[in-house]
Amino acid sequence: MWKVVQGRIPSFSELLKRGVKVPSAGKCFLCSMLVETVEHLFCHCSMVWRVWQKWVNLWKLNLVMPGDFKSFMWWWNSQIISSAQKPFWWMSFFGIVWTIWLCRNDLVFNLKGCKADTIFDLALVRIGFWCKSKWLDMPFSISEFVRNPILCGSLQASIRRQRAKLGPIIWPGDNADSVPKGWEFPTEGKRLKIGNYDAVVGDVTIVANRSLFVDFTLPYTESGVSMLVPIRDNKKKNALVENNEEVAND
Ligand SMILES: [Zn+2]
Secondary structure, three states: OHHHHOOOOOOHHHHHHOOOOOHHHHEOOOOOOOEOOHHHHHHHOHHHHHHHHHHHHHOOOOOOOOOOHHHHHHHHHOOOOOOOOHHHHHHHHHHHHHHHHHHHHHHHHHOOOOOHHHHHHHHHHHHHHHHHHHOOOOOOOHHHHHHOHHHHHHHHHHHHHHHHHOOOOOEOOOEOOOOOOOOOOOOOOOOOOOOOOOOOOOOOOOOOOHHHOOOOOOOOOOOOOOOOOOOOOOOOOOOOHHHHHHHHHO
8 A cells, every 4th residue: 555655556657657668558447548647546537536436425525536645545534533433434445445456457457348336346345345354243244235335334333332342351250360160162072053054155156045045245356167077088098190080979
């Protein structure tokens, strides 16, 4: 992130300055209108601007984009008053910046089209994942988060606020320093299993009926389809061209 603040990401105008030959005359990959600078890519690009606007509109805030990235961060920092909300607010900032960067790279290397809505949706999923992995016991799923990020954001803030009010655990016998015997989890024996499964990891087809019972997480990366097939290798090892027909007929 510091590299972005310093303007050090090798965006195309930078590469041009250093004499590196780049395609499309250094134009921004997202809008293909203007030269790609750090300021353009993360603040002023029309596509990126729509992404920021969508997020900021959810919070009913008015964003007048400052001239440079550093001032934009200052603006961001000055927006949320509640300190309990701040970690989430900043997480959303970095989630959006990181998603913009990944989408831009995807365009550079894969030359696939990208829309502001796509960047926004990807950013939401990413922020949701970050939120759930930072605050492990958040009582919402990724899909609930995507549907209402503001509500989930304030929910996690209020939970954290409540937690901060709780004192340390006083174990029976007014013992605050060590956990008495009998309160530890046994290390032997089978663990308690509630229901059939808590989670399934793998290729699970999302069907309407299943989505009534479980929450499906969305794939982070693009999946490729590949096939693993056994090779029948019972031919003579010194067989040359004449065997090809035989193989084809198998
Ligand atoms: Zn652009």
